[in-house]
Amino acid sequence: VTQQEIVAFCDDSPSVEQVSERINEMLKQRMLEISAGHDGSLLYTAIGQLESKKRKDMNGDEEMVYQYIKASGNEGIWLRNLKLRTNLHTTVISKTLKNLEAKSLVKCVKSVQHPTRKIYMLYDLVPSIEISGGPWYTDGELDTEFVSHLLTTIETYLLKQTFPDSSHPSNLSISGHARIFDPLVVLYPSVSEIKDYLHRSGVVKDIELEVDHVRTLLDVLRFDGKITRTPEGTWKSTRTVQGDPYKAHASTEIPCGRCPVSRLCTSGTPISPETCVYWAKYL
Numbered sequence: 001v002t003q004q005e006i007v008a009f010c011d012d013s014p015s016v017e018q019v020s021e022r023i024n025e026m027l028k029q030r031m032l033e034i035s036a037g038h039d040g041s042l043l044y045t046a047i048g049q050l051e052s053k054k055r056k057d058m059n060g061d062e063e064m065v066y067q068y069i070k071a072s073g074n075e076g077i078w079l080r081n082l083k084l085r086t087n088l089h090t091t092v093i094s095k096t097l098k099n100l101e102a103k104s105l106v107k108c109v110k111s112v113q114h115p116t117r118k119i120y121m122l123y124d125l126v127p128s129i130e131i132s133g134g135p136w137y138t139d140g141e142l143d144t145e146f147v148s149h150l151l152t153t154i155e156t157y158l159l160k161q162t163f164p165d166s167s168h169p170s171n172l173s174i175s176g177h178a179r180i181f182d183p184l185v186v187l188y189p190s191v192s193e194i195k196d197y198l199h200r201s202g203v204v205k206d207i208e209l210e211v212d213h214v215r216t217l218l219d220v221l222r223f224d225g226k227i228t229r230t231p232e233g234t235w236k237s238t239r240t241v242q243g244d245p246y247k248a249h250a251s252t253e254i255p256c257g258r259c260p261v262s263r264l265c266t267s268g269t270p271i272s273p274e275t276c277v278y279w280a281k282y283l
Contacts, residue, residue, distance in 0.1 A: 002041055030055040033067070054105055061088060061096045069106050069120050074128045076109060076119035110140035135207045150217055153203050154194060155237070158227050161187045162237040188234035191215050255279055 001009075007019050014022075023044060026032040030052045037043045047055070058066065068085055069077055083093055097120065100106040107123045112133035119131060126132075133140070136147050189197070195214045198204050218235055221227045228238050255278035256262050264271045273279065 001044055002037070003044070006044070030058070054103060061086075061092060062100060064088075065093065065096050066100060066105060069100075070122055072121060074121060074125045074131070076111075076121035076127065076131055078114075079118040079120065082120065112137050112140055112142075115140060135209060135213055147217075150198065150203060151221060153198065153201065154214075154217055155221055155226055157194065157197055158189070158221075158235055158237040161189055188230055188232070188236045190234050191218065194218070194235065 003016070003019060003023065006023070007014065007016060010019070023032065027034065031047055032044050033047055035043050035045065055063070055066065064086055065082065065088070068082055071077075079093075079097075083090065086093060088096070097106065097108075101108070104123045106120050109119050109121060109127050109131060111117055111119050111131050113130065119127075121127065133142070136142060138146075191211050191214050195209055195211055198209060198214070218227065218229075222229065226238060227235055229235055255276065256265075259265070259278065261271055265276070266272060267274065
């Protein structure tokens, strides 16, 4: 709020000088903080009692460094940028940060995008996904085993929801030999249902997966050709053909029928009938 708004809010109609005096006292006691508005006017913001108590004994350098770190939010601020903005000597800023960390006011976090950088943010904030990497990272390192386990769990779950268990035929299938569900049976789960299943199954512990996290995993499986998205927005498994995709038969007996680069084969190019080593062996 502005000083004029504070004056208008008071019931006893104090003078501007009285309000200014009181504001200065509250600033000294770390009960208010000051900032500039879009039009250049001074704005005053109340500081919570707990934070005010923590900031009460700060010196000028600590207050300045703390304000820059606070303004960075959960994205944090790189130590190099902090030095440039505060214009403090390396020794001074190192000592200041050490004091603020000792008071549990700020913390240094590791960035998955820039592992060598020292990023500082307020002690109570949770780093953004851009900094922490989200649930896929542990202590700044990609937890490949955890991600692989999640992908396998989702793939298995969708497989069971898409195709009946051939070893245990049920009334849901068209017949005892059917490998698909009856068209009237709708079991394809949504992203939210898949998320709930992961939590119920116990695969995810002490981590709160969001819908966007699960959608990322589904996209990985979809790009691998293991699942597909239905027009209704649900997800189902895809059944792939087993065996050698280049297994020979009548139409693929000649080399061209089994060549993986046959589409690129053109006369006068590096891949051409004239330079084909397979034809020489075949003939």
